[in-house]
Amino acid sequence: MNRTAARRSNKMNVLFTGLLFLVFVLCALFTVLIGSRVYENITARSNRNFTGTTALSYIANKVRQGDREGMVEVREIDGVPVLVLGQDLNDTRYETWIYYQDGWVRELFSNPESGLGLKDGLDILECSGLQVSLSDRLLTIRTLGEGGGSLRLYLSLHIKSQ
Numbered sequence: 001m002n003r004t005a006a007r008r009s010n011k012m013n014v015l016f017t018g019l020l021f022l023v024f025v026l027c028a029l030f031t032v033l034i035g036s037r038v039y040e041n042i043t044a045r046s047n048r049n050f051t052g053t054t055a056l057s058y059i060a061n062k063v064r065q066g067d068r069e070g071m072v073e074v075r076e077i078d079g080v081p082v083l084v085l086g087q088d089l090n091d092t093r094y095e096t097w098i099y100y101q102d103g104w105v106r107e108l109f110s111n112p113e114s115g116l117g118l119k120d121g122l123d124i125l126e127c128s129g130l131q132v133s134l135s136d137r138l139l140t141i142r143t144l145g146e147g148g149g150s151l152r153l154y155l156s157l158h159i160k161s162q
Helices: 002-066
Strands: 072-077 080-089 092-101 104-110 122-126 130-135 138-143 150-154
Touching: 002 080, 002 092, 002 104, 002 122, 002 138, 002 150, 072 130, 080 130, 092 130
Parallel strands: none
Antiparallel strands: 072 080, 080 092, 092 104, 104 122, 130 138, 138 150
């Protein structure tokens, strides 16, 4: 009778150990699945925010570099609002235009008399839209679409009025 009880006890131990191992494997599997879903969501959110924040940072740095008296303005060219950053090099005036066209934030650096236009700018960053406005000394930059954002820069010097 002891042998029968010992066999039954041994079978129960094996069954319990097997069930415990199965529960452990299922918990590990669910943890991996949940972790991969969290990683997926974080990556998607990061990709959405990348475009807007990168465009804003890029433009803010350009404005900070060119924030000199009479050198920052917003101008409408061919119906497109353009952020114009002026610069004098070797007694020659140059302008950097930053604007949105055809799904891209674009930039054009040239002499105003060069004859170059909006179509000649270089693609900087793909984006859903860009709005720039200047009121007194407050420059407002807004990226549109998913992950968009806005930034306000107070210009340190007088702006060129037009």
